[in-house]
Amino acid sequence: MAETIPASDALHSVDLHTHSTFSDGTLGPTMLIAEAARRGLSVLALTDHDTLAGLPEAIHAAADAAIELIPGVELSTDAGSFEVHILGYFTDPNDDALTAALAELAAQRVTRTERIVARLADLGVPVAMDRVREIAGVGTMGRPHVARAMIEHGYVQTVSEAFDRFLGSGRPAFVPRTRKLPEDSVQLLRASHSIPVLAHPLSSGDVEGTLRRLVPEGVMGMEVYYGEYSPETRLKLADIARRWDLIPTGGSDFHGPGFKAGRELGSAPVPLSSAARLRERWEKQR
Numbered sequence: 491m492a493e494t495i496p497a498s499d500a501l502h503s504v505d506l507h508t509h510s511t512f513s514d515g516t517l518g519p520t521m522l523i524a525e526a527a528r529r530g531l532s533v534l535a536l537t538d539h540d541t542l543a544g545l546p547e548a549i550h551a552a553a554d555a556a557i558e559l560i561p562g563v564e565l566s567t568d569a570g571s572f573e574v575h576i577l578g579y580f581t582d583p584n585d586d587a588l589t590a591a592l593a594e595l596a597a598q599r600v601t602r603t604e605r606i607v608a609r610l611a612d613l614g615v616p617v618a619m620d621r622v623r624e625i626a627g628v629g630t631m632g633r634p635h636v637a638r639a640m641i642e643h644g645y646v647q648t649v650s651e652a653f654d655r656f657l658g659s660g661r662p663a664f665v666p667r668t669r670k671l672p673e674d675s676v677q678l679l680r681a682s683h684s685i686p687v688l689a690h691p692l693s694s695g696d697v698e699g700t701l702r703r704l705v706p707e708g709v710m711g712m713e714v715y716y717g718e719y720s721p722e723t724r725l726k727l728a729d730i731a732r733r734w735d736l737i738p739t740g741g742s743d744f745h746g747p748g749f750k751a752g753r754e755l756g757s758a759p760v761p762l763s764s765a766a767r768l769r770e771r772w773e774k775q776r
Contacts, residue, residue, distance in 0.1 A: 504760040506535040506560065506768075507577065507689065507713065507741025511627055512544030513564075514634040516746030519548035522755075525747075527555040529756045533765045535579060535741065537562035540595040541630045542583040560765065563592070564689060565675040566667065569703075571659070572695035574672040576709070577739075578684035580772040588682040598668045599631045605665045606636055606657065613662055615645050633657045634745070650750065672700070676707040685772050687711035687739050691727065692719070701734050710771055715740025715760045718752035724759075737767045 509515035510522050517525060519536060526534045534557055536548045545561045552559030561583065565576045581588065607619045617639040626635040637652035646652040656663040679686040686709045694700040701712070714727040715738065724740075731738040744755040 502756050502759050503531055504533040504762055504765050505531055505741045505744065505756050505758065506533070506562075506579070506739050506760055506765065507537055507564075507716075507758075508534060508744040508755065509538050509564075510536060510544045510548070511629050512541055513538035513630045514632050514745060515629075516749070519544045520551040522744075523548060523551035523555050523557060523559070525755055526557055531557060531756050533558045533560065533762070535560040535562040535577075537564045537577050537579075537741075539564050539566065539630050539632060540592050540599065542581055542589060542592065543628065545581070545583045558765070560768065563679075563684075565595075565670075565678070567670045567672040567675050568667070569672055569694060569700065572693065573659075574694045574700060575689035576672055576675040576679065576704075577687040577689045577713070578675075578679040578682075579687060579711075579768050581679070581684045582682060585682045588678065588684075591678055595670075596630045602665050602667050603631045603633075603636060606633065606663055609663045609665060610636070610640075610656065613656070615640065615643075615656065615663070617643060672704055673707045676704055676709050680708040683772070683776060685710050685737075685768055685775075687713065687737070687768075689713050690716050690718075690743065691730075692723070697727070697730060701730070701736075705734055705736070709736070711737035711739045711764075711768065713740050714738035715758045715764070717742040717744075717754075717758045718750075737764060737771065739764045739768065 510519045538544050549559050561581050563578045563581050567574045621639050622635050625638050637649040640646050640652045676686045691697045712731045714731050728738055740758045740760040742753050742758045
């Protein structure tokens, strides 16, 4: 397999995995687009967790910046003890069934966060739920917002430390979300004429096993050029995607400047052909 993957710290023109303040990112959609333009990106997907609310603003800002904006979403599901995230591309913010399902997920996120805050209090690490709500703002609430409240109190220094010590799976303040199977999310996205893609596949614990479950359900792509993955890992994933006839996609999983190593906007070497193939598949299924 002859393929050259650029160094991960280089900037590229396509990023298909980003977040804004409408979920757990630190830049609003307009600021995200401005940063993408500053970095020379030509194609950007906004894929906030469980919400489409930031898309209208992003679409407007992208038009002004002459950036192609692919509307998207990221859905979190479970497969045993592992998390499986499904990205949806070319999502329609006006799709009633999809927006209703996402509203239910957002409500479940609030309940889960309240339980996490209560558990932290029991551990002697109290944070105010009202402050977590303020940090989340208009966004769908999640553990990163709790982590930022913990940083304000001086309990931890970084979001990563908060997850490693308290909030991550198996840690003392971890609360599992309401169980949702990845098949359900793929079916939901297909019903709304979106293109489902397996995000950061190594997180699934078993890439091939996950694909055996999800390809028959209609998953059409897999992240190969993921921000944190090494060039060697990307090459292996590219081979898997080729064998399963999946569109190889990718992105930085950008949440904001300085969020995490390997997550800077435009740092993942995503080829223009990935975006073109997603659009072609979407237009064909329409």
